[in-house]
Amino acid sequence: xxxxxxxxxxxxxxxxxxxxxxxxxxxxxxxxxxxxxxxxxxxxxxxxxxxxxxxxxxxxxxxxxxxxxxxxxxxxxxxxxxxxxxxxxxxxxxxxxxxxxxxxxxxxxxxxxxxxxxxxxxxxxxxxxxxxxxxxxxxxxxxxxxxxxxxxxxxxxxxxxxxxxxxxxxxxx
Numbered sequence: 001x002x003x004x005x006x007x008x009x010x011x012x013x014x015x016x017x018x019x020x021x022x023x024x025x026x027x028x029x030x031x032x033x034x035x036x037x038x039x040x041x042x043x044x045x046x047x048x049x050x051x052x053x054x055x056x057x058x059x060x061x062x063x064x065x066x067x068x069x070x071x072x073x074x075x076x077x078x079x080x081x082x083x084x085x086x087x088x089x090x091x092x093x094x095x096x097x098x099x100x101x102x103x104x105x106x107x108x109x110x111x112x113x114x115x116x117x118x119x120x121x122x123x124x125x126x127x128x129x130x131x132x133x134x135x136x137x138x139x140x141x142x143x144x145x146x147x148x149x150x151x152x153x154x155x156x157x158x159x160x161x162x163x164x165x166x167x168x169x170x171x172x173x
Contacts, residue, residue, distance in 0.1 A: 060162045065097045068165075087114035087124045095134070095150045096158040104147045106139075128154075 072093070075084050094113035098105045105113075111121035125148060128134040133154040139145035150158065 060100060060159060062097060062100045064162060064166075065093060065100060069093050069097065081115075085116065087116045087121060088128060090114045091121075091124060091128065091148075092133070092150070092154065092158060095148065096155070099150055099155060104137075105149070107136075107146050107148055110148050 069090075072084075072090070091110055091114050094110060095105055107122070107125060108118075110125065111118045114121045114124065116124075125134060125136075129136060129148075132151050134148050135151050137147045137149060139147060
C-alpha cells in the first residue's frame with residue numbers, strides 16, 4: 001500500500017472544520033432568508049397555537065438553544081460526523097430556536113439544519129409529523145412552500161428539557 005496516497009490527517013481535520021463552519025453559515029443564511037421572506041407574517045403575529053406552560057419556565061433564552069446547537073456541531077470537529085447523525089434532534093432544536101425567535105421554518109430550511117440528505121430529512125419530517133411532534137402549515141403566499149413547526153406537545157417537551165438541563169447544569173444549592 002502506497003502511504004503517500006493517504007490523505008494528510010491535519011488536512012482532513014481542517015476540511016472537516018471548514019465544512020462545519022460552512023454548514024453553520026448556510027444555516028444562518030437560510031434563517032435570514034426565511035425571516036426576510038416572511039417579514040409581513042412575523043409582524044402580523046404567528047397563528048400558531050401556544051403551548052400550555054404547566055409551570056414550565058417559558059422564557060428560555062434563545063442563546064441557550066443556540067449554544068446547545070453549537071455544542072452539537074462542535075463534536076464534528078473531533079469525531080466522525082456519521083457517529084452522531086441524529087436528524088430528529090437537530091430538527092427539534094432548530095424548530096424550537098425558530099419558535100423562540102418567532103420565525104417560520106420551511107421544509108427545505110429544516111432539511112439543511114438537519115445536515116442530512118433531503119430525502120432523509122423528508123422521511124424524518126414525515127415521521128415526526130406522524131408522531132404529532134411537528135405540524136406542517138402551507139404558506140398562504142406561496143403554494144409551493146410548506147412550513148414546519150413544533151406541535152404544542154413537542155414545544156412543551158422542549159421547554160421541559162431546557163428547564164431540566166438548566167437545573168442539571170446550574171444546581172440551586
